[in-house]
Structure formats: C-alpha cells, structure tokens
Amino acid sequence: MDRVVLRLREHALSTPAGELIGSEDDLVASYNVSRPTLRQAAALVSQEQLVLVRRGVGGGYFARRPEASGVAHMAAIYLQSRRTTLEEIIKAIEPIKAEMGVLAAANHDPDIIELWRQFQQRDRDAEAKGGYREFLKSEVEFGRLLGAACRNRVLELFVATLYEFCGFLGPEEDVYRDEPERVHAYWSRRQAQVAAIIEGDAEVASLTARRCARMVTDWMVEDMNKHSARKPAQLMPYAEPENAATAPQKSGRAAARVQRKAVAS
Numbered sequence: 001m002d003r004v005v006l007r008l009r010e011h012a013l014s015t016p017a018g019e020l021i022g023s024e025d026d027l028v029a030s031y032n033v034s035r036p037t038l039r040q041a042a043a044l045v046s047q048e049q050l051v052l053v054r055r056g057v058g059g060g061y062f063a064r065r066p067e068a069s070g071v072a073h074m075a076a077i078y079l080q081s082r083r084t085t086l087e088e089i090i091k092a093i094e095p096i097k098a099e100m101g102v103l104a105a106a107n108h109d110p111d112i113i114e115l116w117r118q119f120q121q122r123d124r125d126a127e128a129k130g131g132y133r134e135f136l137k138s139e140v141e142f143g144r145l146l147g148a149a150c151r152n153r154v155l156e157l158f159v160a161t162l163y164e165f166c167g168f169l170g171p172e173e174d175v176y177r178d179e180p181e182r183v184h185a186y187w188s189r190r191q192a193q194v195a196a197i198i199e200g201d202a203e204v205a206s207l208t209a210r211r212c213a214r215m216v217t218d219w220m221v222e223d224m225n226k227h228s229a230r231k232p233a234q235l236m237p238y239a240e241p242e243n244a245a246t247a248p249q250k251s252g253r254a255a256a257r258v259q260r261k262a263v264a265s
Helices: 002-013 024-031 035-047 068-081 086-105 110-129 132-149 153-166 180-199 202-238 244-264
Strands: 020-022 051-054 060-063
Touching (some): 002 035, 002 060, 020 024, 024 035, 068 153, 086 132, 086 153, 086 180, 086 202, 132 153, 132 180
Antiparallel strands (some): 020 060, 051 060
C-alpha cells in the first residue's frame, strides 16, 4: 500500500494540475496492483488534495494541487488541538511579519506596487466608515497582499494559517471587538506600514510591523489581567452551598463551572 501511495503521489506531482494521470485500468496495470489497493491509495492521496478521481465516461485519475486555504485550515486545526494560545501566536507574528514587511518593501514590481496603492485607497475608505467588520475584511486583504508581495510561499502560508486560527477564537479573546479606539490605533499603524512598503522603505516597514504586533500583545495582556481580576467575584457565589442536603450537587456544578471557565480563559 505504501509503495502505491508513493508512486501515485509522485505521479500526481509530476503531472500538471487538471491533466489526466491515467485511467483506473491504466494505473492498475502500470502499478501492478489490484483495483481495491489502487482505490485505497487514491483515497489517501486525494486527502492530500493531489488527486481527483472522476468516475464514468471521460473519468480517471486527475492531478490537482492543494489550495493554500485548505492547508492553512488543517494547520490551524492542528494548532487548536494542541491548545495553542493567542499569546504564542502573537509572539510568532512579530518577527515573521517584520521580515515580510522587509521583503514586501524590496519588491519593486510595478504591478504589485499598483495593487498596494489600490488597497491603500480602499483601506482609507474603509477606515472612514470605522466599522469592526470593515476592519476585519481589510486586515484579511492586507495579509493576503503582504503574503503575495513578499514572494515567499512559506511566509504566505504562515499568514493564511494565522488568520484561520484566529477564526476559531471566541469573542472573549478578540482584542478588537467593542474596542473602536484599538481598531483605529492599529489601523493607523498598519497604514503607515503600507505607505512604507509603497515607498520601498524596508526599515520603516519592519518597524511598524513590530509595533503593531507589540501593541496587540499589550492589549491581550491587559484583557487577560481584567479577566483574572473578575474571576474571584464570579466564583464566590458557588463557594458555599445553601444547605447540607444540596451541598454535593451544587459543589459538583460549581466545579464544572470553574473548569469550563478555566478552559475558556
């Protein structure tokens, strides 16, 4: 099975996306395997988004390429399953986004610069509306353009993964929700980064990226401290049951609540 998976994967990678790798009969004969074995291998390689199997007339095994969004989604799920914290994400953002800013500022492609100018105008119009949703949309667009401009697929995938991961966060972990002053403060510094990239100023682009990341880190710590300060008052009503008869039941519910709050925090 492993041998068939490796051969089919290599075959798919060497075939242009969308083109026919071969019919099922052809591959069974070429790999010298049974039909069930080939189908099992194809199922595994299909999960890697490298093969598309079409049945019927004109069908067969076709090469495909993974979408960045799908890979980023799975990476984000991996991080979530490992209980990755927002603090870890923010600490990773600062040095990497700073490097991306440097690479983007060094990209003097006229077409890319024009895309930055168009984004800059749309971003200013969006900020004028001042809405939270407008900010989130512009932040995603900024990340995609930054990833494309730095011409590094590894960094581009990193940014896509970050946005996917942040999509799993709850409202209590969102440092921007119901915080218009924070939104505008971050927006202003990010616009300074965009201007530096357009001007080709790598030093300022890196500096503004780091400042944006540190500002978000400060907000995150501030929110965590506020949340911690509220915990004792929230948990006090469950400290003592009203009477002995209900004590075990209420203590169990209180413990469950404490546990859920600890996980959420």
